Amino acid sequence: MEFFEQNQMYVVLVVVLAIWFGFLGYMFVLDAKIKKLEEQIKK
Amino acid sequence: MMIISTSYHIFVKEFVSEFRTRYALNALLMFVVTTLSIILFSIGQESPSIDVLSGTLWIVIFFSAMSGLSRTFVAEEERGTSLTLRLLVNASSVYIGKLVYNFALILVLSVIIAVSYVLFITEFTVKTFEIFWLTILLGSAGLASASTILAAIIAKANTKGTLFPVLAFPILLPLLLTCINATKLATEGAFLVEAVKEFQILISFTVVMIATSFLVFDFVWKD
Amino acid sequence: MKTWLKIAVSVWLTGIIIAGIAFPMVKVPQTWYEFPFIPGLEEKARNIIFHVPISWATVVAFAMSMIYGIIYLRKKDIDYDLRSVSSASLGLLLCILATVTGAIWAKFNWGSFWNWDPRQTSIFILLLIYGAYFVLRSAIDEEERRATLSSVYSIIAGVTVPFFIFVMPRIMSGLHPGSLGDEQGKGPVLEFKMAPNMLMVFFASLIGFTVLYFWMYSLKVRQMRIERHVQQITETH
Amino acid sequence: MKKLTFKSENIAKLYNRRIILENISFSLSDGTAFAITGKNGSGKSTLVKILCGVLSPTRGSVEFSVGGAIVPYPDYYPHIGLVSPYLNMYEEFTAEENLSFIAKVRSLEREWQERSNMLLKEFGIYDHRKKEVRYYSSGMKQRLKYCAALLHQPSLLVLDEPSSNLDSYGIDAVRKFMVLQKQNGILMFATNDAEDLQFADRVYSIEIGNH
Numbered sequence: 120m121e122f123f124e125q126n127q128m129y130v131v132l133v134v135v136l137a138i139w140f141g142f143l144g145y146m147f148v149l150d151a152k153i154k155k156l157e158e159q160i161k162k
Numbered sequence: 163m164m165i166i167s168t169s170y171h172i173f174v175k176e177f178v179s180e181f182r183t184r185y186a187l188n189a190l191l192m193f194v195v196t197t198l199s200i201i202l203f204s205i206g207q208e209s210p211s212i213d214v215l216s217g218t219l220w221i222v223i224f225f226s227a228m229s230g231l232s233r234t235f236v237a238e239e240e241r242g243t244s245l246t247l248r249l250l251v252n253a254s255s256v257y258i259g260k261l262v263y264n265f266a267l268i269l270v271l272s273v274i275i276a277v278s279y280v281l282f283i284t285e286f287t288v289k290t291f292e293i294f295w296l297t298i299l300l301g302s303a304g305l306a307s308a309s310t311i312l313a314a315i316i317a318k319a320n321t322k323g324t325l326f327p328v329l330a331f332p333i334l335l336p337l338l339l340t341c342i343n344a345t346k347l348a349t350e351g352a353f354l355v356e357a358v359k360e361f362q363i364l365i366s367f368t369v370v371m372i373a374t375s376f377l378v379f380d381f382v383w384k385d
Numbered sequence: 386m387k388t389w390l391k392i393a394v395s396v397w398l399t400g401i402i403i404a405g406i407a408f409p410m411v412k413v414p415q416t417w418y419e420f421p422f423i424p425g426l427e428e429k430a431r432n433i434i435f436h437v438p439i440s441w442a443t444v445v446a447f448a449m450s451m452i453y454g455i456i457y458l459r460k461k462d463i464d465y466d467l468r469s470v471s472s473a474s475l476g477l478l479l480c481i482l483a484t485v486t487g488a489i490w491a492k493f494n495w496g497s498f499w500n501w502d503p504r505q506t507s508i509f510i511l512l513l514i515y516g517a518y519f520v521l522r523s524a525i526d527e528e529e530r531r532a533t534l535s536s537v538y539s540i541i542a543g544v545t546v547p548f549f550i551f552v553m554p555r556i557m558s559g560l561h562p563g564s565l566g567d568e569q570g571k572g573p574v575l576e577f578k579m580a581p582n583m584l585m586v587f588f589a590s591l592i593g594f595t596v597l598y599f600w601m602y603s604l605k606v607r608q609m610r611i612e613r614h615v616q617q618i619t620e621t622h
Numbered sequence: 623m624k625k626l627t628f629k630s631e632n633i634a635k636l637y638n639r640r641i642i643l644e645n646i647s648f649s650l651s652d653g654t655a656f657a658i659t660g661k662n663g664s665g666k667s668t669l670v671k672i673l674c675g676v677l678s679p680t681r682g683s684v685e686f687s688v689g690g691a692i693v694p695y696p697d698y699y700p701h702i703g704l705v706s707p708y709l710n711m712y713e714e715f716t717a718e719e720n721l722s723f724i725a726k727v728r729s730l731e732r733e734w735q736e737r738s739n740m741l742l743k744e745f746g747i748y749d750h751r752k753k754e755v756r757y758y759s760s761g762m763k764q765r766l767k768y769c770a771a772l773l774h775q776p777s778l779l780v781l782d783e784p785s786s787n788l789d790s791y792g793i794d795a796v797r798k799f800m801v802l803q804k805q806n807g808i809l810m811f812a813t814n815d816a817e818d819l820q821f822a823d824r825v826y827s828i829e830i831g832n833h
Contacts, residue, residue, distance in 0.1 A: 123493060124493070127427045127428035127429050127493070128406075128428045130428070130429050130432070130489065130490070130493050131405070131406060131428060131429065131431045131432055131435075132406075133489055134432050134435050134436060134486045134489055134490060135402065135405075135406070135435055137482065137485050137486050137489065138435055138439060138482055138486060141478060141481065141482040141485075142478075142601075145475075145478050145601070149604060149605065149608060152608055152612070153608055153611075156608070156611050156612055156615055159615050159619065160615060164729060167726075167729065168727050168729070171723065171726045171727045172727065175712075175723050178715075178719075179712065179714055179715070182714040182715075183714050241710055241712075241713060242708060242709070242710035243710050243711070243712055245671075245676055245706070245708050245709045245710075246709050246710060246711065246712075246770075248676045248699075249674060249675075249676055249699055249702065249704055249709070250699070250724060250727050250728060251699075251727050251728075252697070252699075255727075308541070308545075311537070311541060312538075312541070315521070315534050315537060315538060318525070318530060318534055319521065319524040319525050319534065320524055320525060320526055321524045325520065325521065325524055328516075328517050328520055329517045329520075329521060329538065331513065331517075332510050332513040332514045332517060332542065332545075333514075333541060333542055333545050335510055335513075335545075335549075336545060336548035336549055336551075336552040337548075339552055339553075340552055363548065363551060363552060366548075367545075367548055370544050370548075371541075371544070371545075374540060374541060374544050375541070378458070378537045378540055378541070381458050381533050381536075381537055382533070382534065382537055384676070384677075384678055384696065385529075385530050385533050385534070385678075461680075526638070527637065527638050528638050528639060529636070529637075529638075529680075613639075616639065617639050620639060620640065
C-alpha cells in the first residue's frame with residue numbers, strides 16, 4: 120500500500136488493468152458461448 | 163364509477179378472506195413479536211444511538227411487509243382463483259382493490275410495530291409525534307405501492323419464496339432511507355415544517371409507483 | 386456495426402489510453418499535451434479518464450435495457466427482449482467495473498475502499514437492481530413470460546432511480562465532486578476543475594467507451610440470437 | 623334477443639418457442655352449439671382461455687359483437703360464462719358468498735339473488751349453500767362452477783370438459799342448460815365425449831401434426 124502512496128501513477132495502472140481484465144473476461148465468456156453454439160450447429 | 167365499486171368489492175373479499183383463513187395475520191403478528199423481542203434481547207443493558215434504533219424500526223417494518231404482502235397474488239395463483247378473477251373484472255379494479263387491501267394491512271402492522279417499539283424500547287423517545295405518525299402513514303403507503311406490483315410479478319415466477327425481498331429491496335431503498343431520516347427528525351424534536359421535504363419525497367415516490375404500476379399491471383395480470 | 390467504425394474506435398481508445406497515461410503532469414502547463422498538477426489528487430487525477438466513462442456506459446446500458454423492455458411490452462417481439470438482456474448483461478459487467486475502479490481510487494484518495502458516498506451507494510444499488518433482474522429471469526421458465534415480467538421489473542426499477550438523486554444527498558455527505566457534503570468532505574476534490582486539454586481527452590474517452598459499449602452489445606445480441614435460433618432448430622427436430 | 627357474432631381469425635399460440643395452436647379460424651352466430659375436439663394435449667384448454675380473453679394469443683384476433691356493436695377483445699368478459707378445470711371458487715367462502723361476490727363484482731341487477739337460488743336448486747346444491755366450499759366434494763364444486771358461470775345469463779357460454787366430475791344427475795342439469803343456452807345465445811364446448819358431441823351443431827377438430 121505504501122508503494123502505491125508513493126507511486127501514484129500505478130494506481131492509474133491498476134484502474135486501467137481492472138477495466139482491461141473485466142473486458143477480457145467478458146470476451147472469454149462470450150467466446151466460450153459462441154464455441155458451444157458452433158458445436159451445436161455442427162451436430 | 164364502476165371501477166370504484168368493483169375495486170371496493172375486491173377489497174372486501176380480500177379482507178373477509180384474510181379474516182377467515184388468517185393466512186397472513188397470525189404469522190405476521192408472531193413475526194413482529196419475535197423480531198421485537200430479538201431486538202430487545204440484543205439491546206440488553208446497552209443504550210444504542212437513536213440512528214440505530216430508527217434504522218431497526220424500519221427494518222422490522224420492511225421485513226414484516228415482505229412476508230405479509232407477498233401472499234396477495236401468490237394465494238390467488240396457488241388456489242387457482244386468479245383465472246376466476248381475470249374472467250370477472252378488469253385488471254385495474256384488481257390492482258386497486260389489492261393495493262388498498264395491502265395498504266390497510268401494512269398500515270395496521272406498522273402501527274402495531276411502532277406502538278410496541280415506543281412502549282418497550284425506552285431509549286427510543288419520539289418528541290414530534292406528528293412527524294412520526296405521518297412517516298408511518300406515508301411509509302406504509304409507499305411500501306404497499308411498490309409491493310403490490312412486485313407481488314403480482316413473483317406470483318407468476320416459478321420460485322416464489324425468496325424472490326420477493328430480493329426484488330423489493332433496491333426499489334424500496336429510497337423510501338426506507340427517507341423514512342429513517344424522518345424518524346430521526348421526529349426523535350430529535352424537529353418541527354413539522356422541517357420534515358416537509360421528506361414527506362414530499364415519500365408522497366411523490368408513492369404516486370410515481372402507483373402510476374407506473376397502473377400502466378404495466380395489465381401486462382403482468384393477463385400474461 | 387460498420388468495420389471502419391470498429392477500427393476507428395480501436396485506434397481512438399488506444400490513443401486515449403496513451404494520452405491518459407503518458408501525458409506529463411506539471412505545475413504550470415505550457416504545451417497542449419501537459420496536464421495541470423492538482424495537489425491532493427496528483428497523478429490519480431488521470432483516473433477520471435477511465436473511471437467516469439465506465440460509469441457513464443453503465444447508465445447507458447441500463448437505460449437501453451429499460452427502453453427495449455418498454456418496446457417489448459408494446460410489440461411483443463422476443464427480439465427486443467434479447468436486446469434488453471444483452472444490454473443488461475453488459476451493464477452488469479460495466480457496473481462491476483465502475484464499482485471496482487471507483488473503490489481502488491477511493492482507497493488512495495479518501496482512505497478506504499468503501500465510504501458510502503452518495504454516488505458509491507447509487508452504483509451499489511444499480512448493482513442490486515441488475516442482480517435482482519437476473520435472479521428474476523432465472524426464476525421463470527417460459528420465454529414470453531420471462532420477457533414480460535423482467536421488462537416490467539426494469540421499468541419499475543427505472544422509475545425509482547431519480548429518487549436516489551434527491552434522497553441520497555439529504556441522507557449522507559458526499560465525497561464526489563459536486564455533491565452537497567459537509568465541509569470536511571470537500572477537500573481538494575471540490576475545487577478540482579479540469580483543464581481544457583484534459584476535458585478534451587475526457588470527452589473523447591466518454592465517446593470512445595460509449596461506442597465500445599455498442600460494439601460489445603451488438604456482439605452479445607448476435608450471440609443470443611444465434612443461441613435462440615439453434616435452440617429452436619434442435620427442439621423441432 | 624340480441625344479435626351475436628363471434629369470430630376468431632388465425633389464432634396462434636406459441637409457448638416456449640413451440641407452436642401450441644396455429645391457424646384457428648371460425649365464425650359463429652347465435653343459436654349455435656359449437657364443439658371443439660382434439661386429443662389430450664392438443665391445446666383445447668389453451669384455445670378456450672384465449673377465446674375467453676384470459677390468455678393473450680401470440681398472433682391472430684378474436685372479434686365479438688353484441689347487437690352489431692363490436693366489443694374489443696379482452697373487454698367482453700361480462701358477456702362470457704366459463705366453466706373450466708382451471709377455474710376455482712374461493713374455498714374459504716360458502717357457495718352463497720361466492721355467488722354474491724361474483725354478482726357484486728359483475729354489478730348485476732337486483733334479481734340475481736332469485737336466479738342464484740334457482741341455479742343452486744337446479745344443480746342440487748341448494749341445501750349446502752351455507753357450507754364453505756372447502757368441505758365440498760369435487761362434484762359439488764363442479765356444480766357450483768356452473769352456477770357461477772350461468773349467474774349473469776351470459777351470451778356466450780364456454781364449457782371446458784362439460785361432463786367431467788359429474789354424476790348422472792349433474793350431467794342432466796348441465797345438458798338442460800346447454801340446450802337453453804343454444805336457444806338464447808352461443809354455446810361453445812371443448813370435449814371428446816361422444817354423448818356431449820351430440821349437442822353440437824358444428825364440430826371443430828384441432829388437428830395434431832400441423833406442428
